[in-house]
C-alpha cells in the first residue's frame with residue numbers, strides 16, 4: 001500500500017516507527033514487540049535510517065522483515081547525509097529490490113562532531129531535493145516528509161520552516177509526519193497554518209509515549225520539542241517510581257491520541273522506541 005492510499009481510508013491509520021537494533025538479542029526482542037503491535041493492524045511500520053547512513057543495510061533488512069515476516073507495509077527512512085545523488089539512486093534501487101515502495105525522505109542531521117549539516121559535493125542540501133529525485137525515478141512510490149509543529153531547530157522562524165515544508169510537498173510528498181510533541185494545541189495550530197499555506201496533504205501527528213522521563217528530556221532537548229511543565233511536575237512528584245512514571249506517560253499520550261482523533265487527524269504515527277508495552281496499552285484503549 002502507498003502512503004497516499006494509507007491516509008485515503010476513513011479509519012484512523014496507525015503507524016509504528018522503529019530503529020534497527022544493534023544486536024541479535026535486540027532483533028529478537030523487536031520481532032516480539034512488533035508481533036504484539038501487529039494485532040492492532042498498523043497501516044505501516046517505518047524503519048529509521050541511522051545517523052550518517054550508519055544503518056543503511058539494516059534499515060532495508062528490517063523493511064524486508066516487516067514485509068515478509070510481519071506481512072505489513074514497510075516505509076524506509078532515507079537521509080541525504082554523506083551521500084551523493086548517485087549514491088542515493090543506488091539506495092533507492094536497493095529499496096526497490098527489497099520491495100519497498102514508500103520512503104520517508106529526510107535531510108538528516110549533521111554527523112557527530114559537526115555542528116551544522118553540510119551537503120557532500122554532488123549531494124543534496126535539503127530534503128525537498130530528495131523528494132524530487134524519488135518522484136523523478138519512482139513516480140508511483142509513496143513519499144512522507146518531516147514536519148515540525150514547534151519549528152525545526154535550525155529554522156529562523158516557524159513561517160520560514162512552513163514555507164520549506166510547502167516546498168517538500170510541492171516537490172511531490174504525499175504526507176507530512178510530525179516531530180513528536182506533547183501539547184495538542186501546538187499541533188492543531190501547526191495544522192491550521194499548513195492549511196492556510198495550501199499544504200493539502202495529510203498531516204499526521206507523531207506521538208511518543210513517555211515511559212522514561214529522563215530519556216524523554218534528552219530526546220526533546222535534541223529535537224526541539226517542548227516538555228509541558230505540568231507534566232514535568234507530575235513526573236517529579238513520583239520520583240523514581242518506574243511504574244508510576246509509566247502510568248503517567250500512558251495517560252498523557254492516550255489523552256493526546258483521543259483528542260487528536262476527535263480533531264479528525266488521518267492517522268497517528270507512534271515513536272515506539274522499539275517497545276510495545278506503552279503503544280499496546282494506548283491502542284487497546286483507543287479501540288484500534
Ligand SMILES: Cc1cc2nc3c(=O)[nH]c(=O)nc-3n(C[C@H](O)[C@H](O)[C@H](O)COP(=O)(O)OP(=O)(O)OC[C@H]3O[C@@H](n4cnc5c(N)ncnc54)[C@H](O)[C@@H]3O)c2cc1C
Nearest residue numbers: 048049077106107108126127146152154155161164178179
Ligand atoms: C517523522 C520523522 C522521521 C525522521 N527520521 C529520521 C531518520 O530516519 N534518520 C535521521 O537521521 N533523522 C530522522 N529524522 C530527523 C531529521 O533528519 C532532522 O530533523 C533533520 O535535522 C531535518 O530533516 P528534514 O528532512 O526535516 O530536513 P529539511 O526539510 O531539509 O529541513 C531542514 C532545515 O532546513 C530548512 N530548509 C529546508 N529547505 C530549505 C531551503 N530550500 N532553503 C533554506 N532552508 C531550507 C528547514 O526550514 C529546516 O530548518 C526524522 C524526523 C522526523 C520528524
